[in-house]
Amino acid sequence: MALNPDRLLPVEASLRPIARRLFAEVETLPIVSPHGHTEPSWYAENPRFPDPAALFVVPDHYIFRMLYSQGVPLEALGVPRADGGPVERDGRRIWRLFAEHYRLFRGTPSRLWFEHSLQTVFGIEERLSPQSADRIYDEIAAALETDALRPRALYDRFNIEAIATTDSALDDLAHHDAVRASGWHGRILPTYRPDAVVDPDRPGFAEALRRFLALAGEAETWSGYLDAHRTRRAYFKARGATATDHGHPSARTADLAPAECELLFSKVLAGTGSAAENELFRAQMLTEMARMSLEDGLVMQIHAGSSRNHNQALFERFGFDKGADIPQRTDYVGALRPMLNVVGNEPGLTIILFTLDETVYARELAPLAGHYPALRLGPPWWFFDSPDGMMRFREAVTETTGFYNTVGFNDDTRAFLSIPARHDVARRVDCAFLAKLVGEGRLEEDEAREVAVDLTYRLAKDAYRL
Structure with a gap:
């Protein structure tokens, strides 16, 4: 990749x-x-930055609007509710959900931006998928613990x-x-x-x-x-x-x-x-x-x-x-x-x-x-x-x-x-x-x-x- x-x-x-x-x-x-x-x-x-999901998924309306269009609730993506209602707080679960639907971003600029960040910031060349989700999550999370990030x-x-x-x-x-x-x-x-x-x-x-x-x-x-x-x-x-x-x-x-x-x-x-x-x-x-x-x-x-x-x-x-x-x-x-x-x-x-x-x-x-x-x-x-x-x-x-x-x-x-x-x-x-x-x-x-x-x-x- x-x-x-x-x-x-x-x-x-x-x-x-x-x-x-x-x-x-x-x-x-x-x-x-x-x-x-x-x-x-x-x-x-x-x-x-707290975790990979908070960095890439929760704040990015380009990403969560695509997922929402395919029936993924914003609550499941950790997007804060204005009415104070409950949302997913587990970054790993949000990340896995993102990975399960990553195919939706084929041909989109969101995929270009995301993969540019993975490779140039984290040195990750592996494509995101349900199989690679936890491995990539852990690499990013470890990097986020350093002052360099x-x-x-x-x-x-x-x-x-x-x-x-x-x-x-x-x-x-x-x-x-x-x-x-x-x-x-x-x-x-x-x-x-x-x-x-x-x-x-x-x-x-x-x-x-x-x-x-x-x-x-x-x-x-x-x-x-x-x-x-x-x-x-x-x-x-x-x-x-x-x-x-x-x-x-x-x-x-x-x-x-x-x-x-x-x-x-x-x-x-x-x-x-x-x-x-x-x-x-x-x-x-x-x-x-x-x-x-x-x-x-x-x-x-x-x-x-x-x-x-x-x-x-x-x-x-x-x-x-x-x-x-x-x-x-x-x-x-x-x-x-x-x-x-x-x-x-x-x-x-x-x-x-x-x-x-x-x-x-x-x-x-x-x-x-x-x-x-x-x-x-x-x-x-x-x-x-x-x-x-x-x-x-x-x-x-x-x-x-x-x-x-x-x-x-x-x-x-x-x-x-x-x-x-x-x-x-x-x-x-x-x-x-x-x-x-x-x-x-x-x-x-x-x-x-x-x-x-x-x-x-x-x-x-x-x-x-x-």
Whole structure:
């Protein structure tokens, strides 16, 4: 089961040597991870990961959603229940269940990431199966007892230069403060995620909104609310944040008059907004966040187009982020126009767009980012950060937006050990795409080498102001 050194590189005999040479230029470059969901406590407290299941299965919605699709209850996989109900606590039993169903991951990026981690981190080349499950579990568990597998040591081993977490606007960032106070050299950056106090449809929104205003010492008014965001953004920025992140169901934006905003705010605070008014409030807040980014320099990320928590019964038992988020059709051309009319022509502003609707790459996103100075395209996200998804992205957008209106790669993961695996996949796919351009006479190889380095390293640093 040893990893094929030419995995994901072109099979064509004329292109593979070109791709190999390009990949050799980027294979060992540092990892810049400007958007992800690893836990800041890992870097602050530097704990040992408890067991193989807690490392690979329990936190990874790519893995447990596949198992759930085949009838495996999340309780049996140790996924914590929001309602406090019982779940499996025995890591070995969870691991055996994973091994029994490992065939489900054939052909998926999850298998690529998992086997990359097994081999490069643990030196395990044996394929996971019911027969090998206990043996592999024991090897991983023994390694996890060593200091070499603690988060800070892995940060160095993975050659990570900077990594951003994603943090609620209500977070006190105590773990980030602890990292900074410790004197450790790792660069761990918070990211301002205000969804809990921007989306009136979220459970507990009114309570969260009042806590937010109290935290910033602001009145329950529209102007007080905007000032609270400015205060909290400054708090994040003082702790190293360079970006914000907005996970809205749509990309709709608005530019309302102040009196309309005040009325809308009073309704969402009271919990009396209609579905249309709640959507309008979110739309207005994207424009307000863009204005604030123009003021304070924080890069703005918009992750739109997910129908979140689609499985209501699962959401009631387990809460958010449990693999039941589904892509939906998303409009960007009409939706973004109000915001772009306000800030789209500002070259000092960076707004990075992500989508779960691949049909809009060539039709909408590439033309938008290929025109507006404020816009950049984020890499394939979530369901599409896969070899085929990455290749489709490059083929769809490069003709219109080029390489330099994109922002390189970010891994967007909660699974720490998958970070180098995901970056390895992205680097290989980009080199395969560039090799094809060289083979077709559309790029010289020296240009392709420069682009490969830019896609791997420079673009992310520049776009996220790192």
